[in-house]
Amino acid sequence: MRRILAMTAALSLGGCITVYGPVKTGGQQQQDSQSGQQPGMSEQISTSFIGNRKPAELLNAVELYFREKAITASVNDPTTGIIAGTGEDPKLSSLYLDCSLLPQTQNIQEHYRIVAQVWSAGEGSNVSIMVTGTAGLDTADGNDKVKPVECKSTGIFEKDLL
Numbered sequence: 043m044r045r046i047l048a049m050t051a052a053l054s055l056g057g058c059i060t061v062y063g064p065v066k067t068g069g070q071q072q073q074d075s076q077s078g079q080q081p082g083m084s085e086q087i088s089t090s091f092i093g094n095r096k097p098a099e100l101l102n103a104v105e106l107y108f109r110e111k112a113i114t115a116s117v118n119d120p121t122t123g124i125i126a127g128t129g130e131d132p133k134l135s136s137l138y139l140d141c142s143l144l145p146q147t148q149n150i151q152e153h154y155r156i157v158a159q160v161w162s163a164g165e166g167s168n169v170s171i172m173v174t175g176t177a178g179l180d181t182a183d184g185n186d187k188v189k190p191v192e193c194k195s196t197g198i199f200e201k202d203l204l
Contacts, residue, residue: 088200093166097123100160100167107203113156123160128153141177141193152177156199171200 092100104125108115113134117126129135135152144150154175161168178190 087172089170097160097167104158126157128155138199139175139193140196143191173199
């Protein structure tokens, strides 16, 4: 009798217990949650899922894109999947950065930072891109004539790459 009762309890409760976690519902989704980031950072990071592509293949494509846009990669690490470049080219800065928070526009020095990371997502790969920078005006003696402000991305680099 105890065996029958134990067997019935095990079978009736067997569907209620999830041992391995939640069930996957459909395809993988784009991951936009950026918990733990500083204020303003989440809108500057663009993450996309690309199916049927290996990280090494996408990393090569990102590296080629950096070269096409004349951005020198100061970091190129295939082990971690990170390619990053910085610079002060006024043409590239004005194309990729929106520094509209700065009231003065004459003689402003803009510095851009572009970081791309590629990593495996099981059935594909994720590509994360962050474009940010600063704008300000330093005089010849090194004093800040205009206090530096953080600039956000115009979205052009991300849109063209992805």
